[in-house]
Amino acid sequence: MSLARHHLEELKAISGQNGWIDRPDDMQPFLIEPREKYQGTTPLILLPDSVNKVAEIVAYCASHKIPVVPQGGNTGLVGGSIPTTGGDEILISLKRLNRIRDRDDHNQTMTVEAGCILSDIQAAAQDMDCLFPLSLAAEGSCMIGGNLSTNAGGVNVLHYGNMRSLVLGLEVVLPNGDIWHGLSGLRKDNTGYDLKQIFIGAEGTLGIITAATLRLYPYPHEKQTAFVAVPTPQAAVDLLTLARKISGGTITAFEIIPRRGIEMVTRHMPGTRDPMTQAYDWYVLLECSSSLNRDLLDLEKVMERILTTAMDGELVLDGVIAKNQAESDNLWHLRENMSEAQKFDGGSIKHDISVPISAIPDFLTRAGNVVADMIPGARPVPFGHLGDGNLHYNISQPLDMDKQEFLGKWPALNRKVHDVVQEFDGSFSAEHGIGRMKTDEMSHYKTKVEMDMMRRLKDMLDPDNIMNPGVILKKVQK
Ligand SMILES: Cc1cc2nc3c(=O)[nH]c(=O)nc-3n(C[C@H](O)[C@H](O)[C@H](O)COP(=O)(O)OP(=O)(O)OC[C@H]3O[C@@H](n4cnc5c(N)ncnc54)[C@H](O)[C@@H]3O)c2cc1C
Structure with missing residues (x-):
C-alpha cells in the first residue's frame, strides 16, 4: 500500500526545512539494521527538531491512521527501528532532537x-x-x-x-x-x-x-581493569561471588569470554592481541572503580587482594592487570569486538539470554548439548555480562557447512536454546528487546495473563495501532 501524495506533502510541511528526506539513496542508511537482517521501505523519513513538531506529526498520523516507526541511532539488533516492506509506514528519526x-x-x-x-x-x-x-x-x-x-x-x-x-x-x-x-x-x-x-x-x-x-x-576517577583466565564457568561465578564480598562494592563490570572468542577477535580484528602467553579455556574481564581518591581507597590493593585470594582458591589460573588507560582500553577492545569478529568466521546464530547467575554453568552445559545434537560441529561462542546473568549465546557455523543452510536453522535453534533458558526460569531476551525478531518467542513463552495485559495496555494507548505496529506484539486482525 502506498500513502497518498497529499499526506506526504502535509507531513513535510509540518516537519519543516531540513526536516525530511525522501530520496531513496539518502534514506537507505535508515532502512537497514546493523546485522543486515532487516531491510524496510518508507516513502518518507521525517526529522523533527522540536517536541512540538513530533507531536504535530503524530497527531496528523493519528487522525489519518498512518503508521509511524520511531528511530534513534538505528543500532538495535531486533528489527524494531526498521519499517516493514509494506511502504505505508513513516519513519520518524529523532536525530535532530539532540539538545x-x-x-x-x-x-x-x-x-x-x-x-x-x-x-x-x-x-x-x-x-x-x-x-x-x-x-x-x-x-x-x-x-x-x-x-x-x-x-x-x-x-x-x-x-x-x-x-x-x-x-x-x-x-x-x-x-x-x-x-x-x-x-x-x-x-x-x-x-x-x-x-x-x-x-x-x-x-x-x-x-x-x-x-x-x-x-x-x-565520577569514578580510580579504576582497575583485569583480564584473568579461569578454569571453568563455575570458577567465573565463584570469582564473581568472591569479588563482590571483598571488593567493598567497587566491582562495576564482570564479563566472561571463551577461548574461541579470543581466537576469533585476535585473528580478525586488527590491533588486538592475546594478553597472555598461554591459552586457557575461559576468561573474565573485571573492573573495579571508585570515586574515592587513592589515599582513601587503594583500588590497586583491592584488585590484588581479589586476584590473589582467587588464585589461592584455584579460581584464577593466570591474569594481567592494566597499568594505564591504554592497556585497559586494549583489554576492553577484546570484549567489544567479540560480535564483530564472529562475522569473519561464517554465519552466527544469536541468543541474548539471561538466567540466574548461579545457573550459568549448568545452562552452558545443557545448551551446549542441545546445540551439538541439533547441529554437529556448530561452535558456541558464549560471552558477555556474566555479572548480570546475561550471556550473548552466539553459535558460529560448523566450518564445513554452507552459511545459508546454517542460518536457515536460526528460528529452530533459538527455540531449542530458549527452551533450556525456560528450564532455568530465565529470559529469552535479556537486553536487546523483542522488535520484530522475537514476537513468536513472546507469544510462546509469555503467559496468557501477561500477553493480555500487554495487549490491553497497547489498545488503550494506541487503539488504531499506529505506533510501530508489529513490534513486540504481532499485528492481530480486528
Ligand atoms: C555493536 C553493538 C553492541 C551493542 N551492545 C549492547 C549492549 O551491551 N547492551 C544493550 O542493551 N544493547 C546493545 N546493543 C543494542 C543497541 O545498541 C541498543 O538496543 C540501543 O539501546 C539502541 O539504541 P538506538 O538509539 O540505536 O535505537 P534504535 O535502534 O534506533 O531503536 C531501537 C528501538 O527503540 C525505538 N525507539 C528509538 N528511539 C525512540 C524514541 N525516541 N521513542 C520511542 N521509541 C524509540 C525504535 O522504534 C526501536 O524499536 C548493541 C548494538 C550494537 C550494534
Missing part, C-alpha cells in the same frame, strides 16, 4: 533530548565531574531515546542497573499526539502509577520519547 536542556549539579541530574548520542551524554556528564553509567559498544551512535525504548543494559548494569534505573523522568508524545510532560527530577514520588516505566522498554510501541531526566553519579 541538552538542563544540567543540575546539586540534584545530580541532566535533562536531555531523545536524539542525544550516548557518548555525548557521557562526555557532558564528565564535564560536570559526574558519570552517566550506561555504557555499551554502540555508544558512539546509539541515542538516549533508543536506549530508553530498549531499556538498554551494557557493561555497568552490575553496579548501576540498566536504563530503567538511570532515569527519573520522561517527556513522551503519545499515539494521539498529546505530550506527556513527565520530566521530573524527583527521587521520591509516590503519586500513583509510575507512568514512565510503561514507555521504557516499549520499543516505540506506546509513544515517542522526546526527552528524559537522567540520574548521574560521582
Whole structure:
C-alpha cells in the first residue's frame, strides 16, 4: 500500500526545512539494521527538531491512521527501528532532537533530548565531574531515546542497573499526539502509577520519547581493569561471588569470554592481541572503580587482594592487570569486538539470554548439548555480562557447512536454546528487546495473563495501532 501524495506533502510541511528526506539513496542508511537482517521501505523519513513538531506529526498520523516507526541511532539488533516492506509506514528519526536542556549539579541530574548520542551524554556528564553509567559498544551512535525504548543494559548494569534505573523522568508524545510532560527530577514520588516505566522498554510501541531526566553519579576517577583466565564457568561465578564480598562494592563490570572468542577477535580484528602467553579455556574481564581518591581507597590493593585470594582458591589460573588507560582500553577492545569478529568466521546464530547467575554453568552445559545434537560441529561462542546473568549465546557455523543452510536453522535453534533458558526460569531476551525478531518467542513463552495485559495496555494507548505496529506484539486482525 502506498500513502497518498497529499499526506506526504502535509507531513513535510509540518516537519519543516531540513526536516525530511525522501530520496531513496539518502534514506537507505535508515532502512537497514546493523546485522543486515532487516531491510524496510518508507516513502518518507521525517526529522523533527522540536517536541512540538513530533507531536504535530503524530497527531496528523493519528487522525489519518498512518503508521509511524520511531528511530534513534538505528543500532538495535531486533528489527524494531526498521519499517516493514509494506511502504505505508513513516519513519520518524529523532536525530535532530539532540539538545541538552538542563544540567543540575546539586540534584545530580541532566535533562536531555531523545536524539542525544550516548557518548555525548557521557562526555557532558564528565564535564560536570559526574558519570552517566550506561555504557555499551554502540555508544558512539546509539541515542538516549533508543536506549530508553530498549531499556538498554551494557557493561555497568552490575553496579548501576540498566536504563530503567538511570532515569527519573520522561517527556513522551503519545499515539494521539498529546505530550506527556513527565520530566521530573524527583527521587521520591509516590503519586500513583509510575507512568514512565510503561514507555521504557516499549520499543516505540506506546509513544515517542522526546526527552528524559537522567540520574548521574560521582565520577569514578580510580579504576582497575583485569583480564584473568579461569578454569571453568563455575570458577567465573565463584570469582564473581568472591569479588563482590571483598571488593567493598567497587566491582562495576564482570564479563566472561571463551577461548574461541579470543581466537576469533585476535585473528580478525586488527590491533588486538592475546594478553597472555598461554591459552586457557575461559576468561573474565573485571573492573573495579571508585570515586574515592587513592589515599582513601587503594583500588590497586583491592584488585590484588581479589586476584590473589582467587588464585589461592584455584579460581584464577593466570591474569594481567592494566597499568594505564591504554592497556585497559586494549583489554576492553577484546570484549567489544567479540560480535564483530564472529562475522569473519561464517554465519552466527544469536541468543541474548539471561538466567540466574548461579545457573550459568549448568545452562552452558545443557545448551551446549542441545546445540551439538541439533547441529554437529556448530561452535558456541558464549560471552558477555556474566555479572548480570546475561550471556550473548552466539553459535558460529560448523566450518564445513554452507552459511545459508546454517542460518536457515536460526528460528529452530533459538527455540531449542530458549527452551533450556525456560528450564532455568530465565529470559529469552535479556537486553536487546523483542522488535520484530522475537514476537513468536513472546507469544510462546509469555503467559496468557501477561500477553493480555500487554495487549490491553497497547489498545488503550494506541487503539488504531499506529505506533510501530508489529513490534513486540504481532499485528492481530480486528
Ligand atoms: C555493536 C553493538 C553492541 C551493542 N551492545 C549492547 C549492549 O551491551 N547492551 C544493550 O542493551 N544493547 C546493545 N546493543 C543494542 C543497541 O545498541 C541498543 O538496543 C540501543 O539501546 C539502541 O539504541 P538506538 O538509539 O540505536 O535505537 P534504535 O535502534 O534506533 O531503536 C531501537 C528501538 O527503540 C525505538 N525507539 C528509538 N528511539 C525512540 C524514541 N525516541 N521513542 C520511542 N521509541 C524509540 C525504535 O522504534 C526501536 O524499536 C548493541 C548494538 C550494537 C550494534
